Amino acid sequence: MYELVLILPAAALIFSIFIDVLWMSYVQLIISTLVFLTVAAISLFFHSITVFFGGLFFVDYINLVILITVSVLELFVAFYSFGYVRTEIKHGLSKRKFKFYYFWKNLFIFSMMVSIMSNNLGIYWTGLEATTLATALLVSFNRTKESFEATWRYVIMCSAGIAIGLFAIVILYFTTSQVYGESLKSLSFINIMRAGSELDKNFLMLAFILALVGFGTKVGFAPMHNWLPDAHSQAPSPVSALLSGVLLNTALLGILRFYQINVSAGIYYPRYFLIGFGFFTILVSAFSIIKQTDYKRLFAFSSMENMGLIALGFGIGGIAVIGSLFQILFHALNKGALFLSSGNVLAVTHERKIEKIRNLSKNFPITGLMLLFGVMGISGMPPFAMFLGEIYIMFGVFKTNIWFGFLVFLLLIFIFAGLFSKILKMYIGVKDDENGRQNENRANSGTDKDNQDRGEIGVHPFMLYAPLILLLISSILLFYIPSPFLHIVKSASAEFGGKIIF
């Protein structure tokens, strides 16, 4: 059963080469549903670490959380893409381009699954680098100058960053090969954890720092984050949702693995590095959000902030780890809803600037409302599940140090204000007179005004309801978390030494 999670995306990859795009969208729906059902079945019956494919891959509680996140978000993105492809083809994009879209998207999903479930750190690295390459041509999908520049920065920065991560793996391999000898066995995560206390502590520490900087580039930690907002905002919206929601977590998984190894060897101070990087990331994104003029970049910075918060939670330990693990799933759902609904606005208006989009409540009744509620959710307001994750993390932070807690809290308020002031303007703001007149003039000759006025009517219903259902799920999860998932999160946090008090 576990093998299916790898085989199904690989099958989708092969189908996407041979099948016509419109048929492919149906195939994609079926395969994504199957992947989701498989992962759901795995998580229902999961009780201990399971190894498959000759020990190269495994599933434990921690990567199961990320696996669930990927499969849920992928399901919704598949539904959204179904509508997205039809809408864009109707607007005159070629079918061939969308054949590429499905090919690269499936390659991306496949390599992400490989790196999430890999037992071998070398294979984890290969999969992570493959995700960079698979998404490179998706980021430059629009073939504009900005998108090519964003892609260049994305590929060169992430490749160099991940190369530093490879250095970390090499040093770890050197350390473990003194216990296991030089074979695939000394890169296997399960074996390394078992050897734990026999390993050389200095080298493990060095490996952790290199991994934090290297994979941290791909997570989007603060000094290395330059590529993130551009890449996430230039990609097509369904891909942005996947990039923000799950790819960042996949890179974080690498850091967490090194962290676990350090903890098992009895080295506890890596957590201060996680706290430091997490806090700095929140700080930088808080100040960047305020001055954004592009709504997709706004959301990209918001995912940076959330990754910072998640890292902070893992560093704090205890109850905050539970919050971080919740946050991984909840953030993906919420950010998916935001990127998908902002994709609707972008698909109709072809406009990225916040100041050009006004009065969404009239033209885009459903999408506008989704954006508003999504922003409420992403900043941690109660009717949405992220409230739960954030409250756990903040509880842990406040318990550690009350002043530090206040500082983080202040930054979160900053982010809340920054997000809301922008989105509220888009939702109910009215164009000022001069702009209005200009638009009227243009309406007589051009099609820009037409597009803006047509609003949601031309949009495929799947594109409207996929984010809606995502938000609904996010809202339900606040009141009722299914007990298998709760069990997985509790057990995963126990592996980080989190206390389980409910």
Next chain:
Amino acid sequence: MIMEKIAELFIILILVSVVLNVSSPFIKFAIKLYSFQSLMLAFYILMGAVHFNSINLYGSFVITVIFKVILIPYFLFKTLKKVKIDKEIDMYIGIPEAVVFAGSLTLLSNLIAQKIVTVGITFGAFVFTISLATFLIGAMLMITRKTLFSQIIGFLTIDNAIFLAANSITHGMPLLVELGVLFDLFVSILILSILILNLRRNAAA
């Protein structure tokens, strides 16, 4: 004994080629140097393979030659021919300063390596020093040069340094992993070449 001396020669030639790269603004020469540097790395791996008689290292030698010495430089040359740049003009610091900087980075990595390396290692701490120096100089190339090609060369240099480290402190990574890493590197070079061509076309238009 004589084996070790020959191996050391290859390693020194790697460092020399990196410093030469810093000192020259010509991109075609830089790609040739990269190819040469990878060849020296491959020979170093071959020396290890003969010394330890390990099949893993022989395999590593073959794939290094195929990917790093032949395929990647070939595609870089092909892209360069289409783009028609021959010289690096945009640099944050000039060539003489950069060379001095490279020298001090080498000294620095010598200090670091002597701090870290206390355990017995294949060919001594010497290789680790050189690989650290290559790593730092590659990073410097990436930071100080603005032309896209130079950034690729810097990235490739960093990658070579990591391979050298992997082959110096251990007997190379497992072959499966090494193959995956090299294939990823190759594809990333292809994608970066496509991006360079597209960026040029956009700049011209």
